[in-house]
Amino acid sequence: MKQSKLLFLSVVLMFGQLAMAQQSLHIVQAKSAFVHIKEDQQLRKYAWRIVPGKAVDTYTSSAGKLSLITDVDSISFTLGPGVVHEFCFVLNGKDTARTKIMYQPARLDMLKAAAAYDANDQRYVPRFSYQSASDTNLQRIRRDLKLDSIAGNGSELSKIFNLMHWVHNLIKHDGNSNNPTLKNAIDLIKVCKQENRGVNCRMLA
Structure with a gap:
């Protein structure tokens, strides 16, 4: 009986400590699930999405100072x-x-810390070229999804990273999902929102 009481008290104490730990966490209020992130002097809009119910959501950064900005806090x-x-x-x-x-x-620091490149590697690398910026489909996507605002005003790499983060937070990866009938960017986003679903890696690419 005495051991049962001790066990009960231990469990109560443990949950009490957990509750206190939860209460000691700083609270950030939000009305929208999308969060802007400022890393040092670089602001990335809609770079993070709040996911209630997840045990712990983790964000990693190489910045010296990081700010997360919701619509109210x-x-x-x-x-x-x-x-x-x-x-x-x-x-x-x-x-x-x-x-x-x-x-x-x-990432650059990680690459610098890696082993040296093999300058004698002669493996074939396919040529790559971008679709013309004047393409009507690309212009529609850029206009309708307001990609210029999401990309920001930084370097080309910065814009690419901002757009990649935006897509990552907008559409979840689901390797078991079927491909939607319409496979352009606007319709993929629309069907994911309507059906609360994700897409596989081919559709994300």
Whole structure:
């Protein structure tokens, strides 16, 4: 009987500590699920999506300072090697999403730390070219989806990254999904929203 009481008290204490940990997390309010992210001086619009119900959502960054900006609130962190921050989004006053921010070295730094390239590698690399910017379908996508606003005003790589993050947060990956009938960007986004579904890697590409 005594052991049962001790076990019960231990369980109560454990859950009490968990509750206190939850309460100590900083709360960030939001009415929209989309979040802007500012990494150092670079602002990326709609770069993150709040996902209530997920155990812990993790965002990694190589920036020294990072800010997450909702439609009604914001939070900022200083980052560095080994630094981890946790907080909680509250969407529409009721849905919570625990979020972790972690430092990760920049991709370029990772590449520099890798082994040297083999300059004698003669494997064939197919030629690649972009579709003309004057293509009517591309112009429609650019206009209707407001891609210039999402891409921002940074370098070409910065714009590419912003668009990739936007797509990543807009449409989830689902490797088991069937391909939609219409396979252009606008219709893919539309069907994913209407059916609350994702698409496979081929459709994402």
